[in-house]
Amino acid sequence: MSSAPDIDVLVLGGAGVDTIVYVPELPLPFADSYMIQPGIRTRAGQTGDFVALGLHALGMRTHHLDMLGDDPEGDLVRALHRDHGIPLTEVPQPCGTKRAVNLVGPDGRRLSLYDATRGSDTDRLPDDTVAALAATSRHAHVSITQPCAHALPVLLAAGVTISTDLHDWDGENPYHAAFAHAADIVFLSAAALDDPERTMRGIVARGRAREVVATAGADGAHLLADGELTHVPAVAPPSPVVDSNGAGDAFAAAYLFGRLTGEPPRRSALFGATAGAHACTVPSTTTAAIDRATLLTRATRLSPAP
Template sequence: MSRDTDVLVLGGAGVDTIIHVPELPLPYADSYMIEDGVRTRAGQTGDFVALGLTRLGLRTHHLDLLGDDPEGDLVRALHKDHGIALTAVPQPLGTKRAVNLVGPDGRRLSLYDSSRAADGDRFPETTVRTLAEASRHAHASITQPCAHALPVLAESGVTISTDLHNWDGENPYHEPFALAADLVFLSTTALPDPESTMRRLAERGRAEAIVATAGAEGAYLLTDGSLTHIPTVTPPAPIVDSNGAGDAFAAGFLFGWLNGEPPHRCAHYGAIAGAYACTVPSTRADAITRADLMAGAAENPL
């Protein structure tokens, strides 16, 4: 069977409107003057993972629901401009969108428009199967249609990764993703006991590696029953925004993983890619190149 695609990314396509605010949380006021402007650009979690993988030289295909609307046009243009293959399933409710409030320190508060998704959202099974059977690996965003695509992905023989984002360790919605994935990414933001949650997932699921990113504290890698700390890497430029750092980490890790690198080196690549993402203003979509990743690894050896 030919596997002409390195990574099939499922879900997570959409558009963000970026508003830089003077502080977070934002105190109540009748109005604020936004000197940097209010800007809208394509790029949500699946888009950023697909972009990150493509910039690292991996053959990437993105599958998601898109509306016939201006937001959908922005997503299509992003993929065309960066040479990312895209299969867009029609979404009558419209393309996913969000508003991101970004503070001076780069932290963000995301407001997601949940009206553009429905419980009945599905990818056509034949489409998922055909794309998966042509891929080496699948990365599933935690959006509704991806949950129902997990059994088809498993049957296709691809390895699977997912990002649980700011899961609290209890919400049952995330569990099917966590238990079906060979690689699990998540944030420590809402976890009272990250190590306990990671070990529980390892015991119940099939994950060979679990990575919990912890912002400025680095990340934690659980593999073969051993938990290790992955330190941060000094960014190549000033930090301006944390938006997309977790997606960049996942792309860097997957680059190493699909090239046969050991988990610790994969996580190091993720840290380098995540640090680069923090130097990119949230008003544009960009990711580290393969050459810059290798240069960063040489400058920051394990």
């Protein structure tokens, strides 16, 4: 008889460090220099970190697996997980911990500059490590980094359900398609899609996905579940919008929380919209995911549970 899983969600990839720069406007006009307020700050937190933080704040047993360098950036990531009590399994990354610079405009929009030198074609998460963690996990959320691409067959062989976030996929790039077609739940942004419904139905037709969510910022989100496409209205933020960074990760974490606690897709999407709205009120320089009680209270106020 197999024992119950120790991990609700195994998060693979997406660990790193961002340097946050608030700029007077985006795009930023050329100038010799700018005086930046409220300053420039480097902090741990990229997509996998934020999903792990969001799930953990909602009471899900979460474990994060990724490659980290023996460097100051890696120390920041390790400290983030240690301070929040999130288990982290790290694989050495000789190229160094992933890092990026985020330019954030006054309206909360962001432009991210990723350091492409912090990785190589040989990057891998050890198959035995992935298999061992997957064997004791209910679900795996996979970032679209190269080490995670090579981990997909191991996860599929383990029989764990999979989700992924394709971010601003154009619907064509074959690299993203490999993740889309291996996942049971697919998140993506509608920003680069001419026809979100066509792309979403294509994901379902070509892969194993049973649910696809395309987020559209202030326009809400599109949910495809059981063959039916529905619109999920945006939730009004509880306070002024200061930063959109991490909103998609918050949406994904809250949606997965809903599904893993037995909620139907539509209500899980409401959870996602509520968490995403909350994230937009949190400055990029901090990490403050919505907690379970707050999420449930706000979601019930918007749409009482049946």
